[in-house]
Amino acid sequence: MLANYIKIALRTILRQFEIFTIQFVHGDPSNALSEPFSVVITEETAQRYFGDENPIGKTLLYDYQHPFTITGVVRSFPPQSHFHFDFIASMESTKSLFPPVMFEHWGNIWLYTYVLLSPDTEAPALEQQFAGFMEQHMPEAARMINLQFHLQPVTDIHLRSHLDIELEANSNIIYIYIFTIIAIFILAIACFNFINLTTARSASRSKEIGIRKTIGANRPQLIRQFIGEAIVITFIALLLGILLIELMLPWFNNFTGKTLSLSSFTNGVALTGLLGVVLIVGFGAGIYPALFLSSYRPVEVLSGKSSSGNARNHALLRKGIVTFQFAISIALIASTIIIYNQLTFMRTKDLGFDKDRILIVKLNNSGARQQFEVLKESFLNHISVLKTAAASHVPPEQLSSWRIRHESEPSDRFELINVMSVDYDFIELMDIDIIEGRNLSRQFAVDEHEAILFNEAAVKHFGLDRVIGARFDLFQGLKEGTVVGVVNNFHYESLHSEIMPVFLHIWPQWYSQILLKIRPENIQQTVLDIQEIWQAHITDWPFEYRFLDEDFDRVYRSEERFGQLVLYFSILAIFIACLGLFGLASYSTQQRTKEIGVRKVLGASVSTIVMLLSKEFTKWVLVANLIALPVAYYVMNRWLQNYAYRIEIGFDVFLFTAAVAFIIALVTISYQSIKAALANPVESLRYE
Amino acid sequence: MLRTINLKKLYTTEEVETTALNNVNLEVQEGEFVAIMGPSGCGKSTLLNILGLLDNPSGGEYNFLDYEVSKHTERQRANLRKSNIGFVFQSFNLIDELTVFENVELPLLYLGYSGSERKQRVEKVLEQMEIAHRRNHFPQQLSGGQQQRVAVARAIIAKPKLILADEPTGNLDSAHGEEVMKLLTELNENGTTIIMVTHAQMYAEYAHRIVHLFDGHIVSENILKTQTAV
Ligand SMILES: Nc1ncnc2c1ncn2[C@@H]1O[C@H](COP(=O)(O)OP(=O)(O)O)[C@@H](O)[C@H]1O
Numbered sequence: 048m049l050a051n052y053i054k055i056a057l058r059t060i061l062r063q064f065e066i067f068t069i070q071f072v073h074g075d076p077s078n079a080l081s082e083p084f085s086v087v088i089t090e091e092t093a094q095r096y097f098g099d100e101n102p103i104g105k106t107l108l109y110d111y112q113h114p115f116t117i118t119g120v121v122r123s124f125p126p127q128s129h130f131h132f133d134f135i136a137s138m139e140s141t142k143s144l145f146p147p148v149m150f151e152h153w154g155n156i157w158l159y160t161y162v163l164l165s166p167d168t169e170a171p172a173l174e175q176q177f178a179g180f181m182e183q184h185m186p187e188a189a190r191m192i193n194l195q196f197h198l199q200p201v202t203d204i205h206l207r208s209h210l211d212i213e214l215e216a217n218s219n220i221i222y223i224y225i226f227t228i229i230a231i232f233i234l235a236i237a238c239f240n241f242i243n244l245t246t247a248r249s250a251s252r253s254k255e256i257g258i259r260k261t262i263g264a265n266r267p268q269l270i271r272q273f274i275g276e277a278i279v280i281t282f283i284a285l286l287l288g289i290l291l292i293e294l295m296l297p298w299f300n301n302f303t304g305k306t307l308s309l310s311s312f313t314n315g316v317a318l319t320g321l322l323g324v325v326l327i328v329g330f331g332a333g334i335y336p337a338l339f340l341s342s343y344r345p346v347e348v349l350s351g352k353s354s355s356g357n358a359r360n361h362a363l364l365r366k367g368i369v370t371f372q373f374a375i376s377i378a379l380i381a382s383t384i385i386i387y388n389q390l391t392f393m394r395t396k397d398l399g400f401d402k403d404r405i406l407i408v409k410l411n412n413s414g415a416r417q418q419f420e421v422l423k424e425s426f427l428n429h430i431s432v433l434k435t436a437a438a439s440h441v442p443p444e445q446l447s448s449w450r451i452r453h454e455s456e457p458s459d460r461f462e463l464i465n466v467m468s469v470d471y472d473f474i475e476l477m478d479i480d481i482i483e484g485r486n487l488s489r490q491f492a493v494d495e496h497e498a499i500l501f502n503e504a505a506v507k508h509f510g511l512d513r514v515i516g517a518r519f520d521l522f523q524g525l526k527e528g529t530v531v532g533v534v535n536n537f538h539y540e541s542l543h544s545e546i547m548p549v550f551l552h553i554w555p556q557w558y559s560q561i562l563l564k565i566r567p568e569n570i571q572q573t574v575l576d577i578q579e580i581w582q583a584h585i586t587d588w589p590f591e592y593r594f595l596d597e598d599f600d601r602v603y604r605s606e607e608r609f610g611q612l613v614l615y616f617s618i619l620a621i622f623i624a625c626l627g628l629f630g631l632a633s634y635s636t637q638q639r640t641k642e643i644g645v646r647k648v649l650g651a652s653v654s655t656i657v658m659l660l661s662k663e664f665t666k667w668v669l670v671a672n673l674i675a676l677p678v679a680y681y682v683m684n685r686w687l688q689n690y691a692y693r694i695e696i697g698f699d700v701f702l703f704t705a706a707v708a709f710i711i712a713l714v715t716i717s718y719q720s721i722k723a724a725l726a727n728p729v730e731s732l733r734y735e
Numbered sequence: 736m737l738r739t740i741n742l743k744k745l746y747t748t749e750e751v752e753t754t755a756l757n758n759v760n761l762e763v764q765e766g767e768f769v770a771i772m773g774p775s776g777c778g779k780s781t782l783l784n785i786l787g788l789l790d791n792p793s794g795g796e797y798n799f800l801d802y803e804v805s806k807h808t809e810r811q812r813a814n815l816r817k818s819n820i821g822f823v824f825q826s827f828n829l830i831d832e833l834t835v836f837e838n839v840e841l842p843l844l845y846l847g848y849s850g851s852e853r854k855q856r857v858e859k860v861l862e863q864m865e866i867a868h869r870r871n872h873f874p875q876q877l878s879g880g881q882q883q884r885v886a887v888a889r890a891i892i893a894k895p896k897l898i899l900a901d902e903p904t905g906n907l908d909s910a911h912g913e914e915v916m917k918l919l920t921e922l923n924e925n926g927t928t929i930i931m932v933t934h935a936q937m938y939a940e941y942a943h944r945i946v947h948l949f950d951g952h953i954v955s956e957n958i959l960k961t962q963t964a965v
């Protein structure tokens with residue numbers, strides 16, 4: 048039976064296996080879940096409970112009391128599915144587990160409904176008929192709930208759905224767009240370097256070209272040759288790239304928590320796509336140098352009249368390219384700073400309560416739930432535990448919502464409001480401010496049954512003249528509530544979401560965790576002691592704990608990864624752009640050797656020369672800033688819209704970014720310019 | 736004005752060691768006009784570079800304006816050079832990206848003159864060199880003779896005591912060559928000391944004295960005329 052406790056995730060209750068492709072290892076898909084209290088489990092789950100034995104026909108206990116018979120073993124969903132499960136129980140079972148109101152009331156939206164459309168059905172056309180459908184089936188009394196049904200493709204859920212209470216935490220398509228754009232930009236920077244360096248190097252190939260032309264090569268042949276060379280180089284780069292992916296994937300997977308593998312590239316579409324990219328990149332990077340190089344006139348080249356005039360015409364293009372490269376880097380630097388600023392803002396913002404040193408112990412079974420007061424007492428006896436409290440939800444968990452109605456409203460005018468069931472000690476432990484009225488208190492006998500606290504948002508929502516003493520009907524007659532106090536707008540969710548109206552009340556059935564405010568010293572030992580106390584009371588369920596501040600940190604993990612990735616990309620982009628700038632600087636100082644020599648002979652100091660050489664690049668970096676910063680502002684502002692609580696993008700970010708860009712540019716060219724400035728002018732003027 | 740004692744210059748590259756100058760003893764008085772002649776590669780430019788404080792000798796002594804400068808640092812030399820020495824090169828060495836005016840202005844810029852003073856002095860020198868009407872042209876738009884006049888203008892703009900000219904007529908036809916020699920003679924008559932490297936005896940004869948250099952040392956000197964009193 049239940050030898051080892053392992054978390055039961057009774058998350059998804061499906062009746063049929065017709066919509067999802069679920070592969071059965073044991074059992075019969077057609078009737079596996081037709082009976083109440085039958086359950087289908089994944090291979091991993093079977094392994095966990097029963098090892099290598101065949102689990103069919105065996106029983107699992109749900110929450111001490113409800114035996115489920117195993118009727119099937121299936122493969123887990125692949126990682127890219129938008130949800131995952133350990134157990135699937137039959138829909139029939141829920142009828143015995145949940146109260147009738149869960150099935151009868153139209154406002155109880157606890158099911159995720161999947162429909163399989165016939166191939167010739169248009170989703171929008173079907174959606175249009177929903178209103179009529181509801182009219183036909185919904186009783187008059189349920190109409191004011193304001194329910195609407197929408198369809199969304201299953202494949203869109205992970206990236207494009209941003210609803211509350213999703214089955215699993217979703218991602219956002221904007222990240223895919225951002226990284227695609229960054230990838231294209233980095234590729235563009237690299238291509239521009241190729242163009243820049245090839246044309247700058249052209250002098251050394253001019254002789255080859257002259258000779259080829261003299262012996263009869265025509266221009267199209269040369270163009271083909273150069274583009275061909277570029278494509279071959281790109282292809283070699285592709286092979287190196289694949290090798291790099293192979294080497295970096297373990298690290299990347301570890302970093303992102305994904306399970307990507309190189310085999311994602313070994314299908315026909317991906318390979319054709321990659322080859323297409325090679326051709327496009329090779330052609331794109333090769334076409335300009337090809338036209339440029341093949342335009343040399345052999346007589347000029349071979350008679351040594353060389354390309355200096357030609358080169359000057361192309362100087363502008365080179366500078367334009369380096370400017371563009373820097374613009375990209377600057378935009379990335381600014382974005383990195385903004386992302387980290389937002390992260391820091393979220394981590395450090397005053398949440399309206401004190402999240403530090405709060406240990407959360409999960410009431411993970413009904414035994415523990417029933418004796419939560421005894422547990423609280425025993426925990427509090429420990430020297431390191433300062434306060435204890437119990438609650439249904441602990442920030443940043445998603446709250447439940449109840450329909451509540453002010454007594455003056457007609458009996459069908461209720462509002463869906465978030466609810467936290469807490470005990471008397473919760474507000475004090477969390478250090479939430481009471482800004483009006485009083486806290487829930489044992490001194491008032493009625494509190495146990497009717498006192499409720501509003502947050503400021505709830506007060507605003509109902510817009511009552513006098514909120515203290517206002518009476519509400521909770522959960523349609525389940526309970527009466529009287530407002531005894533108002534608490535400040537504390538962040539019971541992450542800063543992604545705006546603080547919505549919430550009410551707090553005493554409701555022990557729902558308590559699912561005990562909070563312990565502990566002393567800062569020796570936390571590890573405290574946790575061990577608490578575990579011991581737990582085990583003294585609860586013998587057959589494991590001790591599960593976590594820290595509230597860590598939960599909050601975890602909410603921002605995807606932002607943190609996003610920030611890190613953008614940071615790495617910025618560094619890469621800056622590095623490549625600097626290579627380009629370095630090349631340009633060496634080319635340009637070489638062009639100006641004579642000028643530098645003359646200036647030194649006439650008395651210019653080393654610093655004057657370095658300044659002279661730097662001035663030109665400074666100009667281009669300035670232009671790059673002017674291009675990049677508005678773009679970064681626009682894109683990052685869009686990104687920040689994801690957060691209800693966000694930073695203002697300040698001017699200082701842009702000043703700082705511009706300064707960083709200038710410093711990086713100056714350092715990059717400093718080697719060349721200092722070298723040029725220190726050179727003995729006699730040398731540069733010698734070959735007159 | 737200047738005096739060298741056993742001046743030596745060695746060039747060491749990976750393969751060879753060249754003795755460009757070997758025990759050169761030369762003395763030049765203030766107000767003198769000295770021409771240096773010799774075959775190609777005998778060390779004329781090397782000598783001029785050292786006299787012009789562009790380079791340090793490998794050995795020997797060099798007194799310039801009563802300073803022993805052979806051990807001066809680059810910075811010290813640069814400071815001494817800026818205000819005392821002007822250069823004229825065979826290939827003019829004008830900066831293509833700057834106008835005639837800006838080219839001539841450069842030395843004053845590095846000496847820290849104010850904008851108005853620079854303008855005034857450049858205009859005056861451009862008049863003197865008869866190229867004022869070309870002030871906004873770029874070097875490439877001028878003839879060789881005009882370019883060399885710009886170079887001379889630039890060499891004298893800071894009123895140097897010494898002008899070093901390395902084959903100033905080398906790239907000019909004879910008419911323009913004469914013109915430049917007349918300019919230099921005029922400058923010399925107004926008190927500027929001039930040392931000039933040349934291949935052509937006809938130009939060397941403008942000088943007071945011709946020094947013959949061969950294989951890095953002085954082989955003989957001709958005194959042509961005595962220096963006119965300043
Ligand atoms: N920077 C240098 N490195 C190596 N050898 C040099 C250098 N400058 C000049 N030389 C050598 O020194 C000798 C004298 O050169 P130079 O003074 O330029 O002669 P001239 O000006 O009389 O033609 C030549 O043999 C030349 O090759």
Ligand SMILES: [Mg+2]
Pocket residue numbers: 779780781
């Ligand atoms: Mg020479």
